[in-house]
Amino acid sequence: MYPTEGAARSHYRLYAEWLAAQPAERLAQKRAEADALFHRVGITFAVYGQEEGAERLIPFDIVPRVLPVEEWAKLEAGLKQRVTALNAFIHDIYHDQQILKAGVVPPEQVLCNSQYRPEMQGVDVPGGIYAHIAGIDIVRDGAGEFRVLEDNLRVPSGVSYMLENRNMMMRLFPELFSEHRIAPVERYPDFLLDNLQSVAPTGVSDPTVVLLTAGAANSAYFEHAFLAQQMGVELVEGQDLFVRDEAVYMRTTQGAQRVDVIYRRIDDDFLDPLAFRPDSMLGVPGLLAAYREGRITIANAIGTGVADDKSIYPYVPEMIRFYLGQAPLIPNVQTWMLRRQEDLDYVLAHLPDLVVKEVHGAGGYGMLIGPAATKDEIEHFRKLIIASPERYIAQPTLALSTCPTFAGQGLKPRHIDLRPFVLSGKDIRIVPGGLTRVALREGSLVVNSSQGGGTKDTWVLEDPC
Amino acid sequence: MLSRTADHLYWMSRYIERAESLARLVDAHYRMSLLPQSGDAMVQSLSSTMTALHVEQAYRERHESIVPMAVFEFVSLDRDYSGSIVNCLRAARENARAVRGSLTSELWETLNSTWLDARSFMARSTPRTDIGHFVEWVKERSHLTRGVTIGTMLRDEAFYFSRIGTFIERADSTARILTAHQNDLRPGADASVVPDPYQWSVLLRALSAFEVYRRVYRDVITPYKVAQLLILRDDMPRSLTRCCKEVYQNLQSVRNDQSRETERRAGEIHAMLHFTRMEAIIEVGLPYFLQQFLARLRDLGDRVASDFLVPPAEA
Numbered sequence: 001m002y003p004t005e006g007a008a009r010s011h012y013r014l015y016a017e018w019l020a021a022q023p024a025e026r027l028a029q030k031r032a033e034a035d036a037l038f039h040r041v042g043i044t045f046a047v048y049g050q051e052e053g054a055e056r057l058i059p060f061d062i063v064p065r066v067l068p069v070e071e072w073a074k075l076e077a078g079l080k081q082r083v084t085a086l087n088a089f090i091h092d093i094y095h096d097q098q099i100l101k102a103g104v105v106p107p108e109q110v111l112c113n114s115q116y117r118p119e120m121q122g123v124d125v126p127g128g129i130y131a132h133i134a135g136i137d138i139v140r141d142g143a144g145e146f147r148v149l150e151d152n153l154r155v156p157s158g159v160s161y162m163l164e165n166r167n168m169m170m171r172l173f174p175e176l177f178s179e180h181r182i183a184p185v186e187r188y189p190d191f192l193l194d195n196l197q198s199v200a201p202t203g204v205s206d207p208t209v210v211l212l213t214a215g216a217a218n219s220a221y222f223e224h225a226f227l228a229q230q231m232g233v234e235l236v237e238g239q240d241l242f243v244r245d246e247a248v249y250m251r252t253t254q255g256a257q258r259v260d261v262i263y264r265r266i267d268d269d270f271l272d273p274l275a276f277r278p279d280s281m282l283g284v285p286g287l288l289a290a291y292r293e294g295r296i297t298i299a300n301a302i303g304t305g306v307a308d309d310k311s312i313y314p315y316v317p318e319m320i321r322f323y324l325g326q327a328p329l330i331p332n333v334q335t336w337m338l339r340r341q342e343d344l345d346y347v348l349a350h351l352p353d354l355v356v357k358e359v360h361g362a363g364g365y366g367m368l369i370g371p372a373a374t375k376d377e378i379e380h381f382r383k384l385i386i387a388s389p390e391r392y393i394a395q396p397t398l399a400l401s402t403c404p405t406f407a408g409q410g411l412k413p414r415h416i417d418l419r420p421f422v423l424s425g426k427d428i429r430i431v432p433g434g435l436t437r438v439a440l441r442e443g444s445l446v447v448n449s450s451q452g453g454g455t456k457d458t459w460v461l462e463d464p465c
Numbered sequence: 466m467l468s469r470t471a472d473h474l475y476w477m478s479r480y481i482e483r484a485e486s487l488a489r490l491v492d493a494h495y496r497m498s499l500l501p502q503s504g505d506a507m508v509q510s511l512s513s514t515m516t517a518l519h520v521e522q523a524y525r526e527r528h529e530s531i532v533p534m535a536v537f538e539f540v541s542l543d544r545d546y547s548g549s550i551v552n553c554l555r556a557a558r559e560n561a562r563a564v565r566g567s568l569t570s571e572l573w574e575t576l577n578s579t580w581l582d583a584r585s586f587m588a589r590s591t592p593r594t595d596i597g598h599f600v601e602w603v604k605e606r607s608h609l610t611r612g613v614t615i616g617t618m619l620r621d622e623a624f625y626f627s628r629i630g631t632f633i634e635r636a637d638s639t640a641r642i643l644t645a646h647q648n649d650l651r652p653g654a655d656a657s658v659v660p661d662p663y664q665w666s667v668l669l670r671a672l673s674a675f676e677v678y679r680r681v682y683r684d685v686i687t688p689y690k691v692a693q694l695l696i697l698r699d700d701m702p703r704s705l706t707r708c709c710k711e712v713y714q715n716l717q718s719v720r721n722d723q724s725r726e727t728e729r730r731a732g733e734i735h736a737m738l739h740f741t742r743m744e745a746i747i748e749v750g751l752p753y754f755l756q757q758f759l760a761r762l763r764d765l766g767d768r769v770a771s772d773f774l775v776p777p778a779e780a
Contacts, residue, residue, distance in 0.1 A: 040574050040577060042562070042573065216559075216562055225565045226566070229566035234470075235470075251467065252466055253719060255722060
């Protein structure tokens with residue numbers, strides 16, 4: 001927000017003036033009001049393994065993150081390009097595997113991946129779309145360039161916070177919205193429903209969509225309930241569904257009712273105890289068989305996880321060139337693949353400067369942040385890496401961009417990222433902005449809500465005056 | 466509507482209604498305990514009420530004798546007793562949370578903030594002075610929940626199942642409170658005998674019927690009329706007749722292929738109450754009548770569950 005001491009970047013100017021004019025008490029009071037509202041509305045998430053804090057608030061920061069519309073336009077084009085290529089990739093690896101035959105991606109990286117589902121080979125899904133909902137994590141590096149940090153193609157979450165953060169800002173500071181031209185995000189649930197209906201099995205005219213949740217104990221349950229309500233669809237658990245003659249039904253008070261599209265918010269492993277984990281109580285026996293017959297659409301498709309694996313991530317720019325014949329609009333973060341000897345040598349020599357991530361890890365767990373780690377932690381990780389280098393990738397610690405954030409008594413710079421949500425169906429739609437996550441601890445680069453991250457409203461300013 | 470959703474809505478309403486009924490009982494006895502001359506009569510009323518509500522055993526596992534203040538705290542705020550008011554409020558909120566997408570946000574926020582406030586009541590260290598305040602607050606929250614339900618919910622299955630839960634619970638509660646007082650209420654040959662004024666005030670206040678009684682009968686309190694008011698008066702919101710009428714009507718709105726027999730039984734119970742007379746009830750005896758009624762109500766609840774809420778496994 002402040003490139004040099006004292007002078008705000010132009011798209012922040014109006015906001016900075018407004019902020020400077022606000023008495024500290026008013027801001028403190030508004031922050032307390034926001035907390036009370038989030039509690040009352042029950043916008044909470046569950047933290048696994050913490051009995052006492054079973055339901056907690058994600059800290060919400062009242063200082064918005066602002067993107068000028070021309071920057072957003074570039075991002076939007078890059079996101080569409082990337083998700084188009086990712087969908088083409090997933091289709092390819094379950095059909096002709098041209099990218100593997102061409103040697104662009106090593107076959108063993110894909111075919112031996114635990115997220116690769118051989119059950120999906122040769123299965124045609126409506127429109128050839130696999131990742132109907134994608135959350136692409138974007139960071140801005142020290143040079144001010146946007147980069148993709150991670151693709152989330154399984155069950156990306158956070159969109160409810162994007163919507164509720166906007167609600168909250170409008171409730172707390174209505175005057176800001178009349179002074180700024182902020183691109184609206186409210187239509188996301190409409191777009192999502194439209195998107196899900198557009199990928200219903202062929203021949204279904206008025207498809208019934210449901211949202212499949214693991215239940216009220218799941219960490220993202222609030223979001224599941226919120227989206228189901230906003231779309232006006234049933235929020236179902238596995239026990240509410242059953243398969244008969246390879247068609248899926250839900251148990252209702254008026255008997256069995258046919259289901260056409262399942263927006264699932266549980267992982268592949270738990271979807272069908274007959275096909276995947278037999279101990280899963282969350283799934284629906286026989287679901288995979290119905291799916292393979294084309295009687296039901298599952299969004300995101302089964303088997304998308306292989307494409308958001310960190311071991312596949314380094315190849316995404318190549319995918320874009322391979323399938324689309326285009327140069328990638330948003331680059332990746334530089335990544336060392338430790339399965340390669342020269343990368344491994346480099347990383348082992350530079351551990352204190354790098355971030356090392358487990359390829360199958362998620363949520364900020366199983367990673368080493370070199371500059372913040374103790375000597376012991378680094379040595380511990382060194383042993384892990386040497387034992388199985390193929391399980392790790394490494395990236396430079398980016399000089400991530402920061403955004404002013406309330407911390408203690410005043411505004412402090414804190415690191416942020418951005419997760420826009422990309423909807424793919426008949427066409428690709430993205431509501432402007434996304435979820436901005438912020439690392440609330442000083443110097444921290446980890447923005448995950450499970451590890452002390454918070455969120456902000458994200459403004460795409462249509463008219464920076 | 467999903468069967469599981471209907472089940473949660475049904476229990477959400479039952480638990481809120483149960484919390485209110487308990488709060489009314491505590492309130493009535495608490496007021497009585499403040500009167501200097503109450504003494505034994507109050508303890509006796511409290512004891513028979515605890516028996517009728519199946520509270521007594523759980524209480525005696527933790528306490529030696531019936532001490533009114535200890536009973537009030539136990540029923541109101543005990544976090545380990547699953548039937549306490551705070552735990553009813555928790556259960557109502559947990560059921561609501563499981564189906565929050567089917568509720569209006571006003572209704573969800575009402576139930577959620579009720580639970581959040583209940584937690585702070587629990588956290589306070591001096592409930593003794595707070596009991597009167599607490600039960601008053603519970604009643605208000607129940608009124609508010611009901612008002613928000615009626616004022617904001619679409620008249621669809623979600624609403625009807627919630628109402629069925631409310632009225633089955635209310636009928637159950639009224640019948641149990643009557644059971645606790647069945648000995649005082651035995652309307653014998655001498656219908657003008659007034660046994661114990663304290664018992665009456667507790668009974669009538671617990672059912673929000675004290676003022677109603679005066680208004681309807683403009684007369685001294687007699688067992689015959691009390692029983693008539695609470696069992697047979699169609700215009701009395703907590704009478705058995707009224708509750709069963711509501712259950713029957715709401716069941717008609719959610720009818721499905723297999724619910725015919727359940728609907729018939731609900732209609733039968735209502736018709737029996739609607740067309741019977743006090744004399745007929747006196748003839749079979751009030752205890753027997755109430756026992757029969759509770760059994761039929763339980764059967765109705767089981768049938769609602771198997772027809773709509775927890776249908777047997779799919780063939």
